[in-house]
Amino acid sequence: MTKLVLAIDDDKLVHHIVDEALSRTCKILHAKNGEEGLRLANKYRPDIILLDVEMPGMSGFEVCEQLKKQSETADIPVMFLSSRTDISERMRGYNAGAADYIVKPFNAEELLARINVLDDYRKTSSKLKQDVQRAQTTAEIAMTDSGDMGRIMRYVGQSYHAHDLSTLSSYFLEFFIPMELDVAVAFWYRQSATFYSSEGVIQPIEQELFEKHKNGSRFVDFGRRTIINYPKVSLLIKNMPVDDAGVYGRYKDLFPHILEATDAKIKDMEVSEDALTKVEHIGQVFAELSDHLSGVGNHYSGKVAEFQSLIQSEQLTALQPQERERLQELYKHFTYLSDELTIIKYKLGEVTEMRQQLIESLNKIAKPWDEGEVASQVDIELF
Missing domain, CATH: 3.40.50.2300 (Response regulator)
Incomplete structure (x- = not known):
């Protein structure tokens, strides 16, 4: 069209x-x-x-x-x-x-x-x-101080079960719905930025303002708009109630709590991802080492068998007893090394199993249960 x-x-x-x-x-x-x-x-x-x-x-x-x-x-x-x-x-x-x-x-x-x-x-x-x-329209929640803090606690619980930025953003934006605030958020994850908005999409100029002020002051006020910055997250509020000094001040005291929790969650997500990456790398190294040792071990076992056959052959009957004894000692040494290689291969197998268990544990930390089991902000009971 x-x-x-x-x-x-x-x-x-x-x-x-x-x-x-x-x-x-x-x-x-x-x-x-x-x-x-x-x-x-x-x-x-x-x-x-x-x-x-x-x-x-x-x-x-x-x-x-x-x-x-x-x-x-x-x-x-x-x-x-x-x-x-x-x-x-x-x-x-x-x-x-x-x-x-x-x-x-x-x-x-x-x-x-x-x-x-x-x-x-x-x-x-x-x-x-x-x-x-x-x-x-449907998110009608009383705006008392205890209600605000109750919803912050609910958000902290929700964020614990978020394992990706998209899920985290949905919980984050949901927090502001009862306040009828139009917001956008920037997650500074690793070396890149990901943007979300209560409108579903972020405007180009909003993205530019986020990037320009990322390393600026904690609070950046311009007109009815406010940007609040933390190392891993920045919040843009597009319709701050500047005409109501009480509500305006309350929001400025309240919002750093949710941003601090979000900042900590994103840092935790980065650490978890780093751990998974390192475990995967260690697993690859051990798999390669195991394959290499398996090949060496098979070759070594074959040579030990050849050596055993040699010292038992009639060709060595002409050797002096002292020389035959030295060859027997050398065979025992090779046999010992062969046994040690077998043990190393077994231990590598145990490490591989433990690595798999560690990966499963890290994944459970990242995603403890289904998102459907996490309560919504609109279901919160105020206290």
């Missing part, structure tokens, strides 16, 4: 680049200022809006804020076009409601790629919106 894209910019060159990049896959509407852009957006409801920041009359930020205030256009992804590269400009755009931000000058290939990302986000977000709303 052809995407409908609205480009709002006072620069004719930008409109030309947009045409060049998207004309084959999209139908394009053009507006030269904010007022015209708002009118076209309300009339045609485009799939995606490209919006210049600096324009005569209304700025791009003002246009975006107007679009997000209107229910008819609030869900349309907006990508800002700007010549400024600083992070504060991106944060201002995100606060205004943008889903992405591209810096001028840009080429046609880059624009098309980012348009496709936004279109995927739009489709997935629309599909999941009803599920999110249904979950928010």
Whole structure:
């Protein structure tokens, strides 16, 4: 299905680049200022809006804020076009409601790629919106301090039984449903980042903000949004109740508890994965060593048998008694070594069995029982 894209910019060159990049896959509407852009957006409801920041009359930020205030256009992804590269400009755009931000000058290939990302986000977000709303409607839990801490304890129990990031994220995001908070989370697992959102998909600009502030302060506040950072997890709250100082302060005291528990869980998952990897490696080394010793042992046993036959043959009757005694002692030595090799092979077999038991134990730690046995946050009893 052809995407409908609205480009709002006072620069004719930008409109030309947009045409060049998207004309084959999209139908394009053009507006030269904010007022015209708002009118076209309300009339045609485009799939995606490209919006210049600096324009005569209304700025791009003002246009975006107007679009997000209107229910008819609030869900349309907006990508800002700007010549400024600083992070504060991106944060201002995100606060205004943008889903992405591209810096001028840009080429046609880059624009098309980012348009496709936004279109995927739009489709997935629309599909999941009803599920999110249904979950928010059914999750009615009293918001007392004891209730909050009770749900934190429940989350800690749930997280113990999570053995992958996807399961952990579902428990994590579920925690915020009763508070009607729109959140996204970044898990910094090993050398990579994995993102999840209560909306089902994360916007490109949100991902960029996570990455920019990963090593920043514990709390990063901008407008109604707050990022809380821990070494292995970062939380973005998109609708903090800044107008209610009591609730706002309570949330800032409360959320570090769940983030600290999540941070510890991810570290534990990394340690468990490292242990499994090392056990697997040790197992491979022992298997190779066992095969090698088995081959050596078989060859050695064959040579011992040949040697025994030799010293019992008539060819050695001509040897002096002292020489025959030395050969008998040497045969005993070879026999002893052969017995020791047999014992080593047996011990290697025991190590292999213990390795398999260790793997099973580590897997049980990672996944103690079926996820279906873990209670949901919506089933919690407050105390």
